[in-house]
Amino acid sequence: MEWFTAPDYWLSRLVLQKALAAVYLVAFLTAALQFRPLIGERGMLPVPRFVARVPFRRAPSLFQWRYSDRLFALCAWAGCAVAVALLAGVDGLVPLWAAMLLWLVPWALYLSIVNVGQTWYGFGWESLLLETGFLAVFLGNDEVAPPVVVLFLLRWLLFRVEFGAGLIKMRGDECWRKLTCLEHHHETQPMPGPLSWFFHHLPRPLHRAEAAANHVTQLVVPFLLFTPQPVASAAAALMIVTQLWLVLSGNFSWLNWITIVLACSALRFPADPPATGAAPLWYEVVVLAVSALLLGLSYRPVANMLSRRQVMNRSFDPLHLVNTYGAFGSVSRVRHEVVIEGTADEVPREDGDWREYEFKGKPGDPRRWPRQFAPYHLRLDWMLWFAALSPAYAGSWFGTLVERLLENDRDTLRLLRRSPFPPDAPPRHIRARLFRYRYTSWRELRETGACWEREYVREYLPPTRLAGPVQGP
Template sequence: MGWFADSGYWLGRLLFQRGLAALYLIAFLTAAAQFRPLLGEHGLLPVPRLLARTRFRDLPSLFHAHYSDRAFAAVAWTGAVASAALLAGAGDRMPLSAAMALWALVWALYLSIVNVGQTWYAFGWETLLLEAGFLAVFLGNDDTAPPVLVLWLLRWLLFRLEFGAGLIKMRGDRCWRDLTCLYYHHETQPMPGPLSWFFHHLPRPVHRAETAANHVAQLAAPVVLFAPQPASGIAAAFMVVTQLWLVVSGNFAWLNWLTIVLALSVMAGPPAARLVDAGTPHYAATPGWFEALVLALTVLVAVLSYRPARNMLSRRQLMNASFEPLHLVNTYGAFGSVGRTRYEVVVEGTRDPGFAAAGRTPGALGTGTGTGAVRWEEYGFRGKPGDVRRMPRQFAPYHLRLDWLMWFAALSPSYAGAWLPGLLDRLLDNDPAVLRLLRANPFPDAPPTAVRARLYRYRFTDWRELRATGAWWHRTLVGDYVHPVTRTR
């Protein structure tokens, strides 16, 4: 059948499957390392509490059958092992049905995590990974020719991802239309990387060119994805270049890398495959049941695409939304508005005995009663800005979930009300699980008597300030974010 006859896309399928498996592996390792303090039975937003008030039909997850921290760890590590096997090519060394089952297992395990992840998993790249992972189930393996219909569904996903992001920018902040957003973005983005300081100090004409190139990549190139080769491959290659620019200028977990992997499925089409000296693949006849499943998938995606497509064309376009609990076909977008000023929540603690004498209810907010000068010590986070002399680090595609939520907390306390009091309460106990999420604990020997959070305005230093002080940031105190919190001892 013509839907399976185009063997020129074997390279695109190979690169997509291997890249997707690598990103699945990173996602499961991230979950295994961070779930206990964030989502565990005694976490900041415990999964059992969520399961008690939700139904399986609303949030499909294996954890509705049973939840424990051991069960979560088992799911995360099983997903990691299965992803590693797919990355090593196990899917091509087993029968087609077994390979599909392995891809489906990885998808179901990660869906189970995302659907109980609450605000820690409320990111567009989570649903993007699930949607791409569901399509991967139907891509087949070395036993079958690449199913062209599924490859076109990958293009449709890439189109919605990029075009939706482009539209939400043009409908949103004026700076996208006057090409000035990149004057601010490198400094105010959620988690700057080691080169963000340098990108921020590029000449303004370069920033305008960056913004214009972004519009080409997100509003023009996606349309060309549906053109014949080599035009579609060239459009995908341009997307890869722009995504690599984002990779080196910031930390966006696996969003950029997954976009690149999707683009490679287009870019590595017949013209690129002919450049690889691997001979022409020979495939067995495609099973009828597999053809039927691919056709059913295509119809399903077409039906479920109605609401995302309508949302994309709406003046009230939603950003990063799912319309059904399996996250099969979603809508995407990013940075409809760009902040002009960077704020950071800095968490501090003290061992001042005056606070110990003024015990309060655990987790309650207060103003503290310490007398005289109180020495406050700052907690260090792994990725978000804190110490002004610490150069920003590169963490993506690994996802530092707490650091990202701290960025949202600085935008508005409404983003932090559900979990920040619990975080401060855990710090008063020197909770080992929570402290493993941090870079530095100023109280390794005994817990603090009080903790607080303060809001600072951060800006990148200029070249002169960097040479004179060694500081990458300059910060100015805005005021208290959370007044000192103490515990009854």
């Protein structure tokens, strides 16, 4: 079938596959370096406890059959190795069927991780990586030109990501309709980046222009993805520019980068396609069958987008094949942060020697400037932002975090930037306090060198010591 392939998009496929492999590498590296204190056998939310109560049909995973920290590490590092192989172009050196199996491996491994990751893996970009990774299995290699239907499904996914996010904003916080959300967002976003302070201090008219441009990019431009070239390429390029703007303004894990990966499916580069053979019949049948399945499964995400009770970042099947997305349907006006402190004093006093734990990404010391971590994902730092919004977000894991800090647990301390206590002298008590943070002004920055100003709000967790299980806040 001549219509089945699109030879002009061979370079688009190549760029997309390389970029996706790089995102896979970051995702598996994040899992390998952080899993022990989060979901390991002694983690805050241990996998063995999860799989004991959740059946395989609800959370398909290799770890439903057996779990050990060693096996998890093996899977995570194997995912890194496969991602590196895909980056190096190994999929182009093997037969088509072998290339498809090679792309299936990281998808299956990461699905196994996400489905037992619980709260730590509840972010929209996890499902987005899985949905994109599953489609990549059917993109083919150098033996055949890219299949038209798979390119369409990638654009359809990009459409749902952008249009769904646009709708959730318009239906959610009124500041999006008034174009005032970005007067607050750069200050209150989960993890500011090194330039977020400067974005916050842009003039108000520019904030309104940012918000208006966001609406155009998410509510109008996505429809242009399905128009003829070069309009579709221009629409994809505009989305890429918007995502790079977001990369500069904050730390959003690999959300922006995987969106850029998807936009590559609509770009047509001016390069002559290499000679390829006709697509095998079995390949055409498999691709068309899978495409029909995915289009059928799209019913629920579409119904969700059209619903007045639209939800964001929801998976409708345990394989994460077709999902719904969205971000920042509401924007916080005030930033709160949970500050965790410890003391070696036998009796904890309000004016005692309390020392603050420093985290890698979340704001702490007002003088410490935010750093760029994305696309690497600091899971604990992100969840502490949610914990500051409401203790309900931290009820299942915060108590265990405090226990591990009281034990000077080595794996847990690796998630932090710095512990104020030496390895052989853990604190006797831990407490947590809630502070309100705001960006300093230009004048305050010059006078104090601090990018944050913070004010004590209330106690979050009273002084606690190891005398049994620690309750959450």
